[in-house]
Amino acid sequence: MRMLCSSTLIGEFFVIGFAGLVAMKDPDLSGAVVWTVCGVAMLLSVLLCGMLSRPGGVQLGWALQIVLIVSGFWVPLMFFLGACFAALWWASIHFGLKIDAAKARWAEQAEQGSSAA
Template sequence: MRTLCAVVLVFEAIVIGLMIPIAINLEGMDPALAGGVWGGIAIAALVLSGLQKYTWAHYAGWALQAAFLFSSFLVAGTPLVPIVFVSLWVTGVILGRKVDVQKAAHAAYAEATEGSESSAPGETAGATGGARSA
């Protein structure tokens, strides 16, 4: 799950960074304000993508999704972009959890079959140094 979420955050950081010239050119927003708002969110997305192994960073990713969604209302016509990324984030969480469950089941199965293969029936180590008993 965390890998999918990290990938979404990296691509989201690129798109968030592209919101800066859109806000400046379309809305006439001050470049310092646009850079501060979306530049800060983009940097936070990059940092959080690298920290997704921590639970708190995953929850911070949810907060970043909300921040991107609410900040998009400052520029007309752009709220669709964060809606797409929030959808990708939710899909990544759902599919990632399914993959995590399947990985855990596979690891448990592999561990169970590995343990049964090491003690094959009919083979015992006898007192004479490992001779086979019939």
Template sequence: MRALCSTHLIGEAIVICLGALVAMSLTDISTGLLWAVAGPAALLCILLCGKLSAPWAVPAGWALQFALIAAGFVVPMMFVVGVVFAGIWYACVRVGRTIDAAKAARA
């Protein structure tokens, strides 16, 4: 599960940074405020990659997915992007757990 979810979180960090760039040109929100929110969110995605074995990591990943959906209030297209990434997160968690169970059964 860690490999799938880590790949997803790295992609999400990139999307958060790109979404902030889009928001800079489409909204009147200050650049400093955008990066004060987007920077730590992207950093949190990257840091969460290393903590995916912790029991709180998957719920934290869900919180990130909902935050990405909520970014749609700033850039409306982020509603769609957030829902797509939440679906991919669900698939990564579900398939990852299936793979982990198969590996444990084989061992």
């Protein structure tokens, strides 16, 4: 699960950066505010890659997904991209857990096979 979720978070890192470039075109937003918010979100996406195996890491990832969707109020395309990344986040967790369970079964079967021989 960790590998799939980390891949999603790294993709979000780049999308947040590009959304910051788009947000800079809004005359109502100052550059300092845009890059502070984007910088914190980008840093969080990278830090979450290392926190996925810790308690609350996945929940913080969900919080980041919500923030991405809500950022659509400033950059309308982020409604769509945030929803896409939320779906990717769900799929990363869902299928990642299935892959982890299958790997554990295979390792157990391999261990039983080698101990029987």
